Structure formats: structure tokens, C-alpha cells
Amino acid sequence: MYQIGQYIIYGNTGVCKVEGLVEKPPLGLYYILKPLYESGTIYTPAEHPKVFMRPVISRDEAEALIDQIPQVVAQPDRTKNLQELREHYRTATCSHNCADLTRLTMSIYAKKKEQEQRGRRFGQVDERFMKQAESILFGEFAVALGIPKEEVHTYISRRVEGLRTVQA
Known part of the structure; x- marks a missing residue:
């Protein structure tokens, strides 16, 4: 699980900041992501994501x-x-x-x-x-x-x- 405030790579969107975690019954937990270099907000499953995610390199x-x-x-x-x-x-x-x-x-x-x-x-x-x-x-x-x-x-x-x- 990613932490709120952590920067991650989200698919080809690039760097996003994890803004929060929200429960969406019956779907489960979703990350709220804010792209750093694009506008908008992304909601993506925290468990079994459909789009590639990983932490930003050090x-x-x-x-x-x-x-x-x-x-x-x-x-x-x-x-x-x-x-x-x-x-x-x-x-x-x-x-x-x-x-x-x-x-x-x-x-x-x-x-x-x-x-x-x-x-x-x-x-x-x-x-x-x-x-x-x-x-x-x-x-x-x-x-x-x-x-x-x-x-x-x-x-x-x-x-x-x-x-x-x-x-x-």
C-alpha cells in the first residue's frame, strides 16, 4: 500500500501524488491520485490495480x-x-x-x-x-x-x- 503524500508512477500519466484513500463499496479501496504535471484527479483500485503503479525512484x-x-x-x-x-x-x-x-x-x-x-x-x-x-x-x-x-x-x-x- 502506498502512503498518503507519497509520489508514485501511474501508467503513462507519470508522476502522481497519493492524495488519499477512499472506500467505494462494493468495489473496495481506491487511491485518489493527483497528477503532478497534468490536471485532474485519478481514482484507481488500491487492491488489484488495472494500471501499472510503482514508487518514484530515489x-x-x-x-x-x-x-x-x-x-x-x-x-x-x-x-x-x-x-x-x-x-x-x-x-x-x-x-x-x-x-x-x-x-x-x-x-x-x-x-x-x-x-x-x-x-x-x-x-x-x-x-x-x-x-x-x-x-x-x-x-x-x-x-x-x-x-x-x-x-x-x-x-x-x-x-x-x-x-x-x-x-x-
């Missing part, structure tokens, strides 16, 4: 993931079949794993740079999933690191650059 876990970024090999998906591409991206975002989201974001970003260098337009599917993965990942990092979501990209860049300086 600061140490977030920093360890960021520190591993220089070793991540970005492999752009070059499939021409949009259905396959969507499914590949959906699978990665639905894993709810920060390492998978980091790899996905970096791979799509590498594809974007590749397309720009060739003078080609970046695909809408790629753009949509890159924004979705980044939003979920940066939202979780923001809570774990105790910084605003808008500052996460800068934080990551500085930390990775600092690692490169130390290693040089």
Missing part, C-alpha cells in the same frame, strides 16, 4: 541512471513500417523503466539528428514518443532530484559534462 537511483548516460548506445530504429515503429516505442514506454526510457529517448534523439543531417523531416510518430518518454522520465527525475521538471535537461547535461571532464 535521488541516488536517478543520479546513477544519469551517470550511466555516456555509456548508453543510442540505436535509432530505422524501420519504415509505422505500425512496427509505434509498437516498438509503445513497448519501451510501457515498461515504466527509467533505463528503458533513457535508451528510447536517446535513440529517438539520435534518429532526429540523423534526419536533420540528411535534410529530412523528423517523423510525427518519433516526435510524439520522444516527447512522451521525455515527459515521463524528466517528471520522475524532477521529483527524485527535488528540482523543477523544466531544469532536468540542464541538470542532466551538466552532470554528464562533469563526468566527461573528470574522466578526461
